[in-house]
Each structure stands twice: as structure tokens, then as C-alpha cells.
Amino acid sequence: MAANIYIGEILENEEIQEDCFLMKVKTAPSFQNPLPGQFVMIRIAGLNDPFLSRPISIYSFSRNENYCVIELLYRVVGKGTQIMAGLIEDSQVEINGPLGNGFNIQSVKENIVIVSGGIGIAPLSLLIEYLRQRDDCSSSEMIIYPGFQSASAVIGLDKMQKLCRNITVCTDDGTLGNKGFVTQIFQKDMKKYTPENTSLYACGPKEMLKALAKILHNTKFDCQVSLEERMACGTGACVGCAVAVKDKQGDPAYKRVCADGPVFNLTDIIWE
Amino acid sequence: MKTKTSPHMAVNLGRLKLNNPVMTASGTFGYGEEYAGYVDLNKLGAIVVKGLSLKPRLGNPPPRIMETTGGMLNAVGLQNIGVDAFIEEKLPFLRQYDAAVIANIYGETYDEFKKVAKKLSSANGVHALEVNISCPNVKKGGVSFGTDPKIAATITRMVKDETGLPVIVKLTPNVTDIAAIAEAVEKAGADALSLINTLTGMSVDLKTRRPHLKNITGGLSGPAIKPVALRMVWQVVRRVSVPVIGIGGIMTAQDALEFLILGAKAVQIGTANFVNPRATMDVVEGIKQYLAENKIKDINEIIGTFQP
Ligand SMILES: Cc1cc2nc3c(=O)[nH]c(=O)nc-3n(C[C@H](O)[C@H](O)[C@H](O)COP(=O)(O)O)c2cc1C
């Protein structure tokens, strides 16, 4: 196993949008290059409440000879992330990672279509960065559908704009870009794509992924989605982060989001 | 110059001999391989694997876990791959290591307990069985087995009849008189006792006014339960003569030493693995350091030295 525990030193931890933070953490050069879609378990050393680590997907990653920089884009949702948000420069955190399977980027088709909702943009940004660097993807067309609640909730868009020209921004209230749920806007465009020539990736809130599953139901589109779940260990040991999926025989089974995922085939997921 | 000798760490739990008293707690260390990248499994006293049932179990619907102050609730529902898949797919990996392998077993009926025990007894590489009569999550069995001294004794006797391996019976804290259960299973032939399993608890989401766990209740583990676990180990060691394994909220070597001083011959580490994947190693090293600092040459010299 390549994952390990590292001490991270915070270089920057900035509120870039209400309740949304960008944390840059410097760590040892032995930290393995993450695959897009992988995550880290992050913990404030010595903290007793909360004492469990929090899973955060990797937003960006870079290295030089002497150190690595892991960038995490996260939303304050509870006690753990709230305390994370209060950390100042030079504070130390414990980082376990990179963890999880990551997106499958073995064979990428002519069209790369990416649908994100809210903070779900984070793992997809790393995916876009990776695909952009790959020679065999240079001829692929990349189309991105980033969705937000409103203009005031937009995050990570500037980075996307640097990497890609074909971006269809959507907001639920129409304060920026197209008005409507990102899944509805994507659905209107769907006839442009065929299952044979399209690689589809998505990440966002459960309701959004559920809507996407409905849209893609009875089509031949494959869609890889990155899921979120409460976690304790992050390494596959506690089976606390279960998601219901169809196994190879089509029978229901609970898989571990941390170790079997966080990336799953959308069609395999069983929604309640 | 005099070389510093490392203190003697081996302990005997009856017939079960361990290189050191630090084991993993069932359900918190997977089947060992999940932590092999973080921990040298050779350096563990024993690996207790996730509870095994006769057939694979699906487990409970999510959400299954919730952190609470100083602890966590879980309602995993004993999801596991089943005893046959364990023997075929997981045991060969575990056999490579020096650590003793203890199979935690679980059944919904007497018959299931017997069958699982029998299958594991003929498998190569299992050193002991730990019988979970205490899991509070599964509606059909769990609690009722472990809360009635007669039923607890019956299961112990049945498992003993099926196996030549040492049998550890794991007790539930969700009872009025844990020592009475301990005495009953000792009389029924248990080779050792381990305690405590999780304490049944709840947590409410203020936004939805619903439980945080889909199962409504869950088992509380972690630092919050340590004082309860210590009290119960203290009650039990005075009433039985078989070895006792202390479990509950052990995060550090200091926590482990409290249990050992009370009279536990060994300890299990559970939730701490989630917080710090190397927790077991830190506890082993911390105990050695404590012994060295106090000029104690053998861990056994400290076990049961508590003075009320
Ligand atoms: C996620 C989780 C799963 C568990 N699964 C089992 C199990 O399968 N069988 C069992 O006997 N105990 C199980 N336990 C109980 C632990 O082995 C241990 O008794 C308890 O967690 C208290 O120790 P701790 O505070 O160090 O975690 C589980 C505990 C947790 C947190």
C-alpha cells in the first residue's frame, strides 16, 4: 500500500467564498502523486473533539525537489471542517493519503464531458488538470458543466477557465450563466454526444447525482461519479462509509466509499 | 558500555501465547491487510479480525457512523464476507505474519455459532476464537445472547464442543451485572474473556429531528467509554480466574497500562486505529518505554498490581 501518514504544514488557508476554503498544505516529497478523484484524511494533531479525521478530495497537487503541495478545496459543514477553517499559516495537520481508487482515465474518448455541482468541482478540477497534461487527450474535446446554487456560491471557476474553453456555467437561480439545475442544462445538450464517443464524469450533491442517474437511465452512457460519505478510518477497515451498489451478479451489496470508491459507475449505484 | 535490554513483553493467555499484549479489536482492523501499509503486522500480539458469520452479511443501510464527543457510534450491522471466503481469501495473507490470528465469530442461532466455530477450527492459521455474544446492532440476536447468563453459557459450551482452539468470550457492557455473565461463561468452559464491546447509544440531527444513524441506535466506542470499560474489567477480574482482555477507548500506552495494572493480561485497540493507523505500534512502544523508565524487566510484573 502506498498511502502513508504525513505531517503537513499549512501554507495558506483562505476563505474564497462564503463557507468555502482553499487550503494549501506543504508535505514531504515522499507523498505519492495522487490520481484525480483520490482524497486525504486530514486531522489536526492532538485535537480531541472532533478526534476523527475528515476526508477531503484533492483539488490540486504539485511538487518540487524538496516538497509537495496539496491543495484542498472544502466547505464548512460541521465541527471538523469549522476547526480546519480556523487554522492559520504554519499550523500542522496530519495527512493520511492519497486514498481511494480515483477516476479511471485509462481510455478517454473524443468528448470529455464533466458535470459538477457545488464543491464537487474539486476532484473534477484535478481530473481536468491531469487530462490536459496528457498527450493522448490533446485531440479530445473537453466540455464542462459546472453548476452552483447562485453567482455568490461560485468556486473554482477561474482555474477551470484557464484549463478549458468550453464551459457552460449554470446556477439554480440564474444569477450567473444558464438558469436551472446543471443536470437539466446538460440534458438539453445531450443529443450532441453519443455513448460511443463520450467519456462522462460527475461529482456533486446526492440529489444532483440521482437526477443524473435518472437522465442516463436506459441510455448507454457510462458515467463515473465521485461520492461523499461520512468516514471513520478512510482505509477500508471499519465499513462505516457504505454505499449500496449492484455487484457483478446484479445483486445489491454495500461497498466502501473510501476503499472501493470514492469513484463508482453511476449505473451501479442503488438509490434509496 | 552496557547495552539497554528491551523489557520482556510476552504474555500467556492460558494456552494462547502472545509476543506482546497488544491486539487489534474486531471490526476496527478489517482483515489485517487494510493496515499492512501502516503497521508491521509482525509486531502485533494478535490480530482479531472482523466478526465472521456463516454466510456473508450485507450489513445495515447507511449512514452507519457518527462521531460524538469523545467517541463514535457505529451501526455497521456486522457486514462481513462470511467464514468460507475468510478462510479462502484472507487467511493465507494473515498466515505470513508472527502475530496470532484470532477469529471473531458471530451467529444468529446456536447452530450458526457451532458451524462457524467448526469451520475455523480445521482452518490452518487460526490461533483462537473470540465469540461475539454482544453485538448490539443486529435486531435478531446480539443483545439477547450476551445479556442472559444462561444463554451466554450455552453458547460458550456449544462452541467449546466444536473446537480444540482456545475460546475467548467477548462480553457486552449493556447489562446490569457483567460479573455474573463472566462467571457463567467461565463455568461453561471459556478459556478467556474479553471486554467491553460497544455501549448502545444514540444521536439526534437537529436539522431533520431524525437519528444520525439509519439504524437509529449504534454502538459507542472510543475514549468516552474507557472509564466504563475499566470499571467492568475491575469487576470481572475479581470474580474469575481465566485471563481477561481489556477493551474500550484505549488510545495510548497510558490507557493500555491502566487496564494491565487492573489485571487485564492483554488489551485490544479499536477506534484508535481510525484516528492513528499506527496506534497499535505506538502503544507497544509506549508500554516498553514505561517499563524501561520504571526499571521493570517483564510486563507480567505489572499485570494485576492495582491497589484499591
Ligand atoms: C466500526 C466498528 C465495528 C466493530 N465490529 C465488531 C465486530 O464485528 N465484532 C465485535 O466483537 N466487536 C466489534 N466492534 C467492537 C470493538 O471490537 C470494541 O469492542 C469496541 O469498539 C470498544 O473498543 P474501542 O473503544 O477501542 O473501539 C466494532 C467496533 C467498531 C467501532
Ligand code: FES
Ligand atoms: S471509512 Fe472506514 S471503511 Fe470507509
